[in-house]
Amino acid sequence: MFSGLAFFCGAAFGSWANMLAYRLRRGMSVWHPPRSFCDICGARLGLIELIPVLGWAVSAGRARCCGGKVSPIYPLVELAAGALAAAVAWFCWGGLRSGS
Numbered sequence: 001m002f003s004g005l006a007f008f009c010g011a012a013f014g015s016w017a018n019m020l021a022y023r024l025r026r027g028m029s030v031w032h033p034p035r036s037f038c039d040i041c042g043a044r045l046g047l048i049e050l051i052p053v054l055g056w057a058v059s060a061g062r063a064r065c066c067g068g069k070v071s072p073i074y075p076l077v078e079l080a081a082g083a084l085a086a087a088v089a090w091f092c093w094g095g096l097r098s099g100s
């Protein structure tokens with residue numbers, strides 16, 4: 001349960017890191033537009049697409065707005081960040097519970 005929460009926080013962080021990397025590479029502002037948008041057509045992303053990993057999985061790696069292919073790098077980064085956060089949380093929580 002706790003690890004699941006940590007995973008989601010980590011995945012959200014991974015999603016944010018993706019956005020940051022994407023915008024910085026293109027010399028764009030990190031704050032504007034405030035919401036994520038489609039790489040291909042520039043449409044604003046819907047709520048489902050904003051969910052880390054799951055958003056990519058439910059649309060089978062395709063953008064819902066224009067059907068363009070979304071790079072699997074994005075969910076992979078989110079997955080890696082989520083797994084890392086869950087592992088850290090699991091180890092820390094386990095350490096606390098063993099009374100050390």
Ligand SMILES: [Zn+2]
Pocket residue numbers: 038039040041042043063064065066067068
């Ligand atoms: Zn699109």
